[in-house]
Amino acid sequence: VVRVLDGPLAQGIGASRTQYQRCEDCDEATCQVRHMMLEVRQAIAEVLDNRSLAAMRDADNDDFPAELTSQI
16 A cells, blocks of 8 residues: 555665666665665565554554554
8 A cells, every 4th residue: 555655665766676776876786875775675665564454453552642643
């Protein structure tokens, strides 16, 4: 659902799996920013791929501020 509504999970085009674009300013193999963004993208995917809408609906939302709970 998130991917459909918001697009790629990656925070940068060099880390995107679906809309990847090579950065002209750096060497992909040694670019630490790209490697970090790949880790960020993977962490986001891990959370989203292992959580269902039903699980979110049924979760105990006591740990969330009220303004966030109303948006879930």
